[in-house]
Every structure is written in structure tokens, then in C-alpha cells.
Amino acid sequence: xxxxxxxxxxxxxxxxxxxxxxxxxxxxxxxxxxxxxxxxxxxxxxxxxxxxxxxxxxxxxxxxxxxxxxxxxxxxxxxxxxxxxxxxxxxxxxxxxxxxxxxxxxxxxxxxxxxxxxxxxxxxxxxxxxxxxxxxxxxxxxxxxxxx
Amino acid sequence: xxxxxxxxxxxxxxxxxxxxxxxxxxxxxxxxxxxxxxxxxxxxxxxxxxxxxxxxxxxxxxxxxxxxxxxxxxxxxxxxxxxxxxxxxxxxxxxxxxxxxxxxxxxxxxxxxxxxxxxxxxxxxxxxxxxxxxxxxxxxxxxxxxxx
DNA sequence: CACGATTCTTAGCCTAGCTAATGAGCTTGG
DNA sequence: CCAAGCTCATTAGCTAGGCTAAGAATCGTG
Numbered sequence: 001x002x003x004x005x006x007x008x009x010x011x012x013x014x015x016x017x018x019x020x021x022x023x024x025x026x027x028x029x030x031x032x033x034x035x036x037x038x039x040x041x042x043x044x045x046x047x048x049x050x051x052x053x054x055x056x057x058x059x060x061x062x063x064x065x066x067x068x069x070x071x072x073x074x075x076x077x078x079x080x081x082x083x084x085x086x087x088x089x090x091x092x093x094x095x096x097x098x099x100x101x102x103x104x105x106x107x108x109x110x111x112x113x114x115x116x117x118x119x120x121x122x123x124x125x126x127x128x129x130x131x132x133x134x135x136x137x138x139x140x141x142x143x144x145x146x147x148x
Numbered sequence: 149x150x151x152x153x154x155x156x157x158x159x160x161x162x163x164x165x166x167x168x169x170x171x172x173x174x175x176x177x178x179x180x181x182x183x184x185x186x187x188x189x190x191x192x193x194x195x196x197x198x199x200x201x202x203x204x205x206x207x208x209x210x211x212x213x214x215x216x217x218x219x220x221x222x223x224x225x226x227x228x229x230x231x232x233x234x235x236x237x238x239x240x241x242x243x244x245x246x247x248x249x250x251x252x253x254x255x256x257x258x259x260x261x262x263x264x265x266x267x268x269x270x271x272x273x274x275x276x277x278x279x280x281x282x283x284x285x286x287x288x289x290x291x292x293x294x295x296x
Numbered sequence: 297c298a299c300g301a302t303t304c305t306t307a308g309c310c311t312a313g314c315t316a317a318t319g320a321g322c323t324t325g326g
Numbered sequence: 327c328c329a330a331g332c333t334c335a336t337t338a339g340c341t342a343g344g345c346t347a348a349g350a351a352t353c354g355t356g
Contacts, residue, residue: 012270012273012280013265013269015269015272015280015283015284015287016269018287018288018291019283019286019290020264020265020268021291022287022291022294023171023174023175023290024175025291025294025295026171026293027172040313040343041343058303058304058305059302059303059304067345068344068345068346069304070305070306070307070344070345070346071344071345072304073304074342074344075342078342093302093352093353094303094352094353095302095303095304095351095352095353096303096352097303116168120168120293121157121161121163121164123293124163124164124167124293125157125159125160127160127289132159132160132163134282134285134286135167135289136163137286138283138285138286139163139166141275141279141282142167142171142283143166143170145174145268146170146173146174148271188311188312189312190311190312190313191311205335206334206335207334215313215314216314216315217335217336218313218314218315218335218336218337219312219313219314221335221336221337222311222312223311223312226311238334241321241322241333241334242320242322243320243321243322243334243335244321244333244334245335297355297356298355299354299356300355300356301352301353301354301355302351302352302353302354303351303352304349304352305348305349305350305351306347306348306349306350307347307348308345308346308347308348309344309345309346309347310345311342311343312341312342312343312344313340313341313342313343314339314341315338315339315340316337316339316340317336317337317338317339318336318337318338319334319336320334320335320336321333321334322331322332322333322334323331323332323333324329324330325328325329325331326327326329
């Protein structure tokens with residue numbers, strides 16, 4: 001009888017190495033597309049999370065961004081200064097605040113999103129259809145893994 | 149007659165969106181594994197580049213890390229303080245300096261590498277073999293794209 | 297209703313990024 | 327052959343973004 005656990009583990013280790021390297025490199029390439037309205041990566045990331053969630057409290061946004069609340073206070077402060085985000089009081093809890101992107105904030109996000117996809121989409125368009133099909137399936141699997 | 153270019157472009161755009169989202173999330177998860185010898189992400193990244201290249205001048209390392217030379221001076225200074233990197237004079241050009249990881253530097257890199265792979269390998273080991281096979285092929289394609 | 301918990305912010309510190317400027321050392325054109 | 331100009335690394339000084347500690351306001355509960 002074979003040792004499926006052991007061999008699965010070895011395959012997983014090997015795959016983890018190459019996959020992580022590829023992901024890291026890709027991320028660097030994609031992230032170089034930045035200078036949209038002078039926003040820093042941290043500000044863009046926070047704005048993105050806010051855009052995807054619709055509205056969040058500072059605490060929730062800090063959790064999503066894996067950052068401590070005081071750090072998020074600073075970042076949100078910058079975004080608010082630029083009019084990209086608005087703070088409104090929580091309807092029932094006086095301690096809390098609701099953060100939401102403004103209309104300009106949503107526009108900046110959309111512009112950034114498009115720019116950021118451009119390079120990757122160019123690369124993908126140049127692939128063979130079979131390779132793209134593999135990546136379509138892989139993207140689903142990776143989404144699932146990332147959510148775990 | 150169909151419009152292969154247009155449809156390929158649409159498929160590539162769609163794929164770019166989901167793939168980038170998955171990659172971004174994965175990268176965040178993987179990057180949370182950090183605290184190896186108190187090194188910050190910037191220090192780890194520089195040490196990794198140095199380890200992969202063997203030896204580089206500060207200028208070269210700054211280029212690889214997509215950072216300005218003064219920034220790299222600071223980071224290398226920290227790594228040198230901890231004995232993870234060594235500066236030696238360039239054999240023929242008195243202006244330049246050669247940076248290389250020390251033995252402890254290589255050890256820290258290896259330890260970090262292993263830690264960083266662990267979480268991802270765990271996730272991958274839990275997948276169905278078919279899914280893992282898809283990712284093996286996808287990793288190759290993504291490596292190729294990242295190098296482009 | 298008073299006390300503990302939670303939420304956000306402020307204060308103060310460090311790292312990491314930038315540009316501008318400096319000093320040392322190469323390189324080349326007259 | 328040497329002076330002018332370039333390149334490399336570093337220093338100085340700024341901003342952003344990360345942290346912990348501590349504070350004020352509010353909530354909730356015993």
C-alpha cells in the first residue's frame with residue numbers, strides 16, 4: 001500500500017514553492033501600476049476594501065486591512081482630506097463611525113482598477129486559449145484557497 | 149466570421165480581474181507569516197533578492213527591489229547591523245560596494261522561506277489531486293507571464 | 297446607575313519611502 | 327595628462343504608514 005498523505009504533502013510543498021514565487025512576482029509587476037491621483041498603496045488598499053464592502057467602521061476596515069485601528073485612523077484621515085471618503089455617525093452607537101467612499105472616491109477606485117488590470121490582461125490576451133482555460137479554472141481554485 | 153481578437157480580449161479582461169483578486173488575497177495571507185528574527189518585510193525582501201542573486205551592488209539591489217538608492221542604503225545598514233549581510237569593496241571600482249548575504253543571513257532566509265511556504269502548502273495538500281494538477285500547470289504559465 | 301468593555305482618536309516612536317545634496321572615484325576630450 | 331563631468335554610495339531631511347500606550351466618549355449590564 002502506498003503512502004498517499006506523504007506523497008500529497010511532497011507534491012504540495014513543491015507546488016507551494018513555485019506557485020508562491022509566481023504569485024509574488026506577478027504581484028510586484030501588477031503593483032507597480034500606482035500613480036492614480038497620488039494615492040499611496042495603503043490609501044488605495046483601504047479605498048478598495050471600502051469600495052468592495054460599501055461601508056465599514058474604522059475597526060472593521062482595520063481588521064480587513066490587517067492593521068491596527070490607529071493606523072487606519074491616519075489613512076482614513078488622508079482619504080477624507082482628499083474628499084474620497086466620508087465619515088458619518090453611526091445611527092445607533094455613538095462610539096462608532098461609518099466610513100464610505102464618496103462619488104470621487106468611487107471614480108478613483110474604478111480608474112485605478114482599470115489601470116491595474118491592464119498589464120495583466122495584455123499578458124493574458126497573448127496566451128494560447130488552452131493556457132487561458134487552465135488559468136480560468138486555476139483562478140477559481142485559488143479564490144477558494146485564499147478564502148480559507 | 150467571428151472576432152477572435154475582441155473575444156480574446158474580453159476573456160482576458162475577465163480573467164485578469166478574478167486572477168488578480170485571487171493573487172492579491174493569497175499574497176496578503178502568505179505575507180502575514182513574518183516574524184523571523186524580527187526582520188521587516190523590506191529587509192526580508194532585500195535579503196531574498198540578495199540570496200537569489202548571490203551578490204549585488206547597492207544600485208543593482210535598489211533596482212531589483214524597485215527602490216531608490218538611499219532607501220536601500222538604510223535597509224542594507226539594518227541588515228549589516230544584524231550581521232546578515234556583508235559589504236566588501238569592489239575589486240576594480242573604488243566607488244562601488246559588493247553586498248552579499250553572510251552565513252547567518254542565508255540561514256535566516258532559508259528559515260523564512262520554509263515558514264512562508266507552510267501555510268500555502270497546508271492549503272494545497274487539502275485540495276483534490278485534480279485541482280492540484282490544474283495548479284501545477286497554472287504555476288508554469290504564471291511563471292512565464294511574470295517573467296515577460 | 298456605576299462599573300467594565302468597546303470604539304475611536306491622540307501622542308509618540310520607529311521603519312521605509314522619497315528628493316536634494318555631498319564626497320569619492322572613474323572617464324574622457326582637449 | 328589632467329580638468330571637467332559623470333556615476334556610485336551615502337547623508338540629511340521630509341512624508342507615509344506601522345506600532346503601543348493612553349485617553350475620552352459611549353454602550354451595556356449586573
